[in-house]
Structures are given as C-alpha cells and as structure tokens.
Amino acid sequence: MTGEAKNKNIKNRLGSWLRWLFSSKERRAKSSIKQTKATKTETPIESPPISRKAESKPSTRKTKVLMLGWELPPHNSGGLGVACHDLCESIHQLEKAQITFLLPHDLGIKLPFMKVIACAPLSKRTEKALGQTAYGPRRNSEDQAGDLEGDLVDQVEKYAKDVEKILSKIDFDIIHAHDWLSFKAGIKAKEISGKPLIAHIHSTEFDRSGGGFIYQKIADIEKMGLSNADKIITVSNLTKNQIVDKYSISPSKISVIHNGVSHKWNKVSSDNLKMLKKVGKKIVLFVGRMTIQKGPDYFIKAAKKVSQVMDEAVFVMVGAGDMERQIIEQAASLGLSDKVFFTGFVSIEERNSLYRSADVYVMPSISEPFGIVALESLINRTPIIISKQSGVSETIRHALKVDFWDTDEMAEKIVAVLKHKSLNKTLLKNGESEAKTITWEKAAQKCIDIYESLTK
C-alpha cells in the first residue's frame, strides 16, 4: 500500500469513529439530562455493598448473576450492547435471576430491570477506545494494527483491574461475561470469588476479520476466556463450530443459545422513501457496518448484476464503517452512482422505517455469528435474503439463502423477489410468523437453565 493510500485509509477509519463519537455524544448529552433526574448514579464508590446474608431461603431465591459487558444502548457501536440489554431484560422478566451488570466505564446508564455498575469514570482515552471498539473499523494489515487495538486491549486489561477493586462489594453466585472485551474481567472475577464463569460469544476475532488479518492479542484473550470458562454460550452452531475448530474447545462445554428479536421496535409508520416508490422504484436494502465482515462489496457486485436486468431496482445502504469510501468508489466505478444511496448511520426509528419501505433486505455477511438485523427486517415486514454463513439462517427457514461469494445467485434471488409479488408475499407471511417465535424470552430461559445447572 502506498503511503498516500495508507493515509487515506487511516483517515477513513478516523472518519467513521469520529462520526460515531459525534452521534454518541449527542445521545450521551440527552441521557445525562435523564441522569440528573435519577436518584443515584451507580459508581463503585457509591454503590452499597449487598449483604450475602440478606437473602434467606436458598431454594426459592433468585440466582444472583454478575454480568460483565462492554456497552449498553444507546452507547453501542454494534449489536453486542443491544443483545445484552434485551437478554437481561428477558431474564429479569422470568423472575428466576437477579442481574448486576458491570460496565468498564460510566456511561450514565440506568435501567429499571437491573443494577448497572460502572467500574470507572469515562476518560478521554476510554472514550476514544470505546468509539471504535472491536466492532468498529478494521485494519487491513499488520502495519495498520496498532494504536486502536492496542488501546482497546489496554482497556480490557484495565477493566479486569477495576473489577478486582470493586468485586468485594457485589454479591453473586455466577459470572456471565460477554465477548472477549470482558473475558479478562470475567477470569479475574472467577479467580477471586471461585464462582463459575460463563463465557458468552457474540462474535469471534475470526468473524470480525472477515477472513482477513487476525489480531493475535485479541484472539489470545478470546481463547483464554473460553479455556477458563466453566460453560460457553455461543449465539449459533456456526460460532460453536468455529471456536471448536479455531480454539480447540471441547464441544461438550458449549451450549448454543440463539439470539431473539425485540418486537417493541416494529411500531413505525412513516415512509422515508415514499417518493422513490411512487416513481416505480424497487428498493433493495443493506443494513450493517460497512466493514469487511458484513460483505458490502458483495452487495455492490450483486447490485450491478441486478441493475443489468431490472432498471427499476435501487439500492439503499445503511450504516457507516471503514469501507464506506471504498464502497462509494466501487459503486461509482460500476456506473451505479444513481442507483446506490448511502444513508450513513441512522437511528433505530429511521432504520425501522427503511425496512418498511424496502422491497427486500439483503444480508451478504462473510461471517455472521447471528445477525439480529435480519429478524428486525422480518418483524418490520420485509422479506430477507441472507448469507448461508450466518447464525440467523439456522433459525429461519422462510428466507432465501445464498453463499456470500455467489453474487450471481444473490442477484438472481434479488431479481426474483422484486419481480414476483407472490414470492415476496409468501416469503414474508411465513418468515414474519417464524421470526415472531424467535424471542429473547426463549434465550433467557436457556440462560437460566445454565445458571441453575452450574449453581446446583
């Protein structure tokens, strides 16, 4: 890579996390207003120690879960925060477990269904690391891997140290840690307390690299967490097989718990793309970070093929990421500038409205441990075409499935859904009712079963 290109690439990456910071700062400002109204901010100093003796009858009492996460909405850069939030809410609703959720940094989050404790205040440096997280920009080669990941690994180490400091103040029976970002903290908590550790894998370094460069330090932490865990939860069989293969983990230690989808998000009525539809355009939607893992380049290749046979097809790409510039240029060089629209990062409400406007949603991910967005699309009444290399395809039969690299077949299926209303209708009718059965409640119940088996 030339020096200039390298600079450009770094600028791109900088651009995308600056955009994230900008958007999250706004959101942070909003939530801080809420915070002042709240009675008390949970910080390690202020949080009251919970007495272990306070609970009496052990047979009917709730399992006390120390949940270790990295982010929670609205301060999330990817699906991890949302998944943690929705899973915890459903666990709470089943009334079998009580969750204390640890975050590495104070994001000013208060939730009615669980205690959220921040291990440390938010510093400038953490803010920067948070901005890109493991789900942010990808480097494309060894020489680019550096500051960003280095920062993140430092943060992960610091999280573990901070957890050590406050652990004595928290009462718990079991530790449930989400992804490599909290694995060091989880291992530390297990060492000190002797309580069982569950490692929950939402994505691996191999997914995030999209078959490209693996950041070894992250892979090492991932493996360490999995080896030290008493039980592992993966969000799909795909991910289970991956950690068995790549990290030599015994399959008997792993339980697959598919994610769910939140149904409260399906109440949107506006139609942002009404004009496009009025003039007879058919809308093909991509939603996801513009990173190598999500396969936006395959989407563009398929778009080119579709537009050769269907003039009325337009392509809307939602999301930001380090590949955004590259994708825009790719679209331009294929002569698709008037057919492909980029929205950048959008709010949940806007995203739901885009699902509703679209004729078909396409998820061309190279490696997708689960892919809740596909379920969101169905809940919002748009049929889906999904990569076979995804966890969600294990849960949905009524979807069109393609290998991400087979852009001929992807284009074939996009054209078919746009062309045949009856296909669109049947896919949607069956897919929507199937998606409605994939709930967080089911996932929560399976977590509770694991808690009970480990604390017996």
Add this chain to the structure above:
Amino acid sequence: MASVCFYFQVHQPYRIKKMRVFDIGQGHDYFVDNENERLNNEIILKKVASKCYIPTNEVILNLLNKHKDFKVAFSFSGTLLEQLEKSCPEALESFKKIVQTGRAEILSETYYHSLSLIYNTDEFRHQVKAHRQKVIDLFDYEPTVFRNTELIYNNDLSDELEKMGYRGVLMEGADHILKGESPNFVRRAMGKNLKILLKNYKLSDDIAFRFSQSSWSEYPLTVDKFVKWVEEAGRDSHTVNLFMDYETFGEHHFKESGILDFLENLPEEFLKSPQNSFLTPSEAIDKHEAIAELDVPQSVSWADAERDLSAWIENSMQKDALNKLYSLEKAIKKTKDEKIKEDWRRLQTSDHFYYMCTKYFSDGDVHKYFNPYETPYEAFINFMNALSDLKLRLDLENKK
C-alpha cells in the same frame, strides 16, 4: 371373505433444470440438467428403476405366475413412459410383460400428470386422449377406468369422464366425504352411472408410509398381521382398495426394510383362505352395484392430512405460477411449434407446484423428502424463470 384391489401409481416428472434469470432468452432445454444430480432426470429415473421398478416388477411377475388369482392395476404417467422409453427400456419391457399376463389393468390419466382438470377443461381432455393413445401404442391396451392426478376428484371430473365413456374412477376415501362410512364399498358419481372406488387410506398408508417407521406402535408390519386387518376390513364388504405409489417398494422404503419380501409373501398368505380374492378395478366395478351416490363439489385428493388441493394450490406463489402458466393457453394454441407446446405441457406436471408448497416446510416432513430444490422458494424461482423463457419463445414464434 375379503377382496383386495391393488393399484400402483408409476410416475416421474420432468424436473426443471437450474434456471437463472440471466438464462432467460438463451434457448435452454428446461428438463436437462447435467450439473445438479438432484435435478438430473435421467440419473433419477435410472436410480428409481434399479431400486424399485426392475426388482418390484420381478416380484410382481413371479407372483402373477405363481398365483393364478393374483391381480394388480397400474397407472403410468405419460412423462414416466417417455422417460422409460428413452433412458430405461428394460424397465418398460418388464412392465409390458406384466401387462401381457392379462391380469394387470392399466388405468387412464392425464398424460402430463397435471392439474388441468382444475384449470382448463380443453387441456384436460387433450391430455387424457394423449395418454390413452400412448397406453394403446405401448401396451396394446385400452383403459376403461380413470384415475386423476393425485386422486383429485370432484363432480366436474365425473361429468367429463362420463362424456368420454369411462366406467369408473378412483378416489381418496376421505373422511370428510365418507363421514364415518366404510370406503370398502363401490359408490356412484352424483346422478351418474360412473362408479367410484375409494382408497382405504388407513390400510394403504400402513404400507406406503408406516411400513418402515420404527416409532409406529405396530412396527414391524408382518404379512400375518396385515392380512388379518384386511380380512377384518373386507368382511361383508366389496373390496379393500390398496392404492399407493409404486415407488413405495424399494424407493420410499428401502429394500433393507423388507418391503419387497412383504409384497412377495402377502398374496400367498391372503389366498390361504379360499374365499379371499384379488380384483382389478374394472372387475370390482363389474361385480358390485354401487351402494350410494357421492356428491363432491369441492376437490378431494390423496395428499396430506387435508386431503384437498392445498399441497399444490395454497400459497400465493403456487397460485401465481399456475395462473400464469394456464394464461398462455390461447397463445399456445396459435403456435405451430410443437416443442413449445410440449414444454408448456411438461411445466403443467403437478410435482412442480408440490415443490413450492410451504405448508409443512417448517417441520421438514414428507414434502421436503420429495423436493429436489433446497426450498419451496427456489422451486418457484426456477419454475418462473423457465416460464418466462417459454413466454419469450412463444411471443417470438407467434410474431413470425
């Protein structure tokens, strides 16, 4: 004392090759796929012939030679007969030998194993005639009893059959038609002399579906046990009609399940009692007076628990595909290109629409077993691409 009437359906469709939207207009042969084994009609036919047709024909022929009272009936779809002629003449020869014994009846059906009865009466008549001619040509045999695709029956069918001079027709012994009455008696079509033989679905499905099901409480099904059931059902009635796909023997149930031994031993056990007998459909019709009339305004079939048309005509894709296919009829009649006509008719085979069925897709059941496409959606896309291509050819031809 009991009588058994055996009828076996022998059918293979022309599965449509993998057709991409980008292939439309490229002039492809829709029914030849050398890339996907699951869609390669020649390979499938040869496989089914070696697993079922050839070994089972041998069993049947031996039985006919051994037991002078053993009789059977077959219905062969035209699409099967063509494929046998082309790719497996030895299997066709063995069927001919069976027919030459004089104790195997051949039934009439639509040449293309189609749903034309439901969609286009003219086309239905055309296909029945074409099939009849094919049977005469190949077997020197003139059928007198009719069975429609997948035992689909309604009052309209009886009208058509009476006009064509048929004496009888086969039908599913569906609960909602019989309302608790026995299927083992001959009935009559509403207001007509056309006689109806009803499938005893319980005893038929014991062989066709449950024979190798180890979870079934009656597993394993022995000849002794089955003969007792048949005698019980057949006592003081006309005939116990055992209707099933011929592929039951050796294909749906593998040879290792003992299905061929079961078939081989059944007649002997059954004929031990001298009052028991086998009847062909036309013999059953000649021998017995109808006990009642059947009024069937809504179609019944032998498919799924519903016993209706929902295996082929239920979701929007199936209806869309069928409507668009039959809407070409006028243009088809205009064209002089016989190959276009033939392709249009091959696309009418009911199997194409069965593959698009989403009813039980989530449970991954029998529909999935019979589907050469990954999903009903792929089946639909493939079909519509072939149909678009056909329409293009038709438009070009008719502009000439």
